Amino acid sequence: MQFEGPLSKMSTFYGEEIRYSLRLGNDLLFMNQFIGKTVEISFDGNHTCFCGHLVPEVYRQNFCRECFFTKPEASPTIMKPELSKAHLGIEERDLEFEKRLQLQPHYVYLAKTERIKVGVTRNTQMPFRWMDQGAKSAAILLEVPNRYVAGEAEVALKDHFVDKTSWQAMLKDNLTEEDLMEAIQRAQSLLPKHLNNFVYEDAVEWHFNYPVKHQIEKVKSISLKSQGDQLKGELFGIRGQYLITENGVFNVRSHSGCMVKMKVT
Numbered sequence: 401m402q403f404e405g406p407l408s409k410m411s412t413f414y415g416e417e418i419r420y421s422l423r424l425g426n427d428l429l430f431m432n433q434f435i436g437k438t439v440e441i442s443f444d445g446n447h448t449c450f451c452g453h454l455v456p457e458v459y460r461q462n463f464c465r466e467c468f469f470t471k472p473e474a475s476p477t478i479m480k481p482e483l484s485k486a487h488l489g490i491e492e493r494d495l496e497f498e499k500r501l502q503l504q505p506h507y508v509y510l511a512k513t514e515r516i517k518v519g520v521t522r523n524t525q526m527p528f529r530w531m532d533q534g535a536k537s538a539a540i541l542l543e544v545p546n547r548y549v550a551g552e553a554e555v556a557l558k559d560h561f562v563d564k565t566s567w568q569a570m571l572k573d574n575l576t577e578e579d580l581m582e583a584i585q586r587a588q589s590l591l592p593k594h595l596n597n598f599v600y601e602d603a604v605e606w607h608f609n610y611p612v613k614h615q616i617e618k619v620k621s622i623s624l625k626s627q628g629d630q631l632k633g634e635l636f637g638i639r640g641q642y643l644i645t646e647n648g649v650f651n652v653r654s655h656s657g658c659m660v661k662m663k664v665t
């Protein structure tokens with residue numbers, strides 16, 4: 401079987417075991433079925449940016465240089481919600497876009513891998529966001545009316561919880577023994593008073609079971625940088641946005657836009 405097209409982030413489906421699909425060109429591939437098979441992904445050296453342009457090199461975060469500096473999709477508030485200004489009617493790059501994105505309910509959550517981290521997401525991105533991160537479990541802490549308040553809460557909790565976790569530890573399945581719901585209680589008690597109204601009353605712990613048939617001990621990362629680079633090996637499993645193979649791990653999302661051929665045998 402052979403497929404080709406630009407890579408993009410895999411879609412996740414929640415269930416007893418998480419299912420992954422990948423759109424490649426005209427095909428929609430259900431990736432779980434390839435576990436145990438040999439997967440070969442070869443890079444032809446070109447990228448497409450989301451603006452549709454074919455570029456020899458992506459600039460940052462899969463954007464071409466022009467998009468990175470001008471498009472609202474690439475603005476600094478995407479990474480730092482606390483910089484949001486749409487609730488004040490202040491434009492950063494495109495006020496209509498920023499209002500649509502920022503002035504909607506967001507969740508502040510805690511997610512567990514090798515540590516417990518705090519994060520922010522639009523409520524429509526849940527539970528997908530957690531599966532993209534490869535979290536083992538997660539729970540909602542706050543439901544807030546906009547992105548700015550979410551950022552404010554995240555900043556307040558950063559002194560007590562990390563906002564990043566190690567993907568290497570995640571892929572090795574190192575898991576903290578800390579109890580997530582206890583951490584939720586602790587986080588609630590640490591919040592600035594004016595955020596107490598937003599505490600999410602029905603918090604439950606979501607658990608995620610990834611399709612990994614063989615747990616790796618060492619993590620070697622494979623990236624496709626220039627024409628002819630390839631990944632080839634038996635697919636052991638999928639977690640987060642990583643394909644875990646016998647020869648190394650491959651972050652599908654960070655290769656978004658790379659034009660590839662994929663062969664499964």
Ligand SMILES: [Zn+2]
Nearest residue numbers: 449451464467
């Ligand atoms: Zn672009």
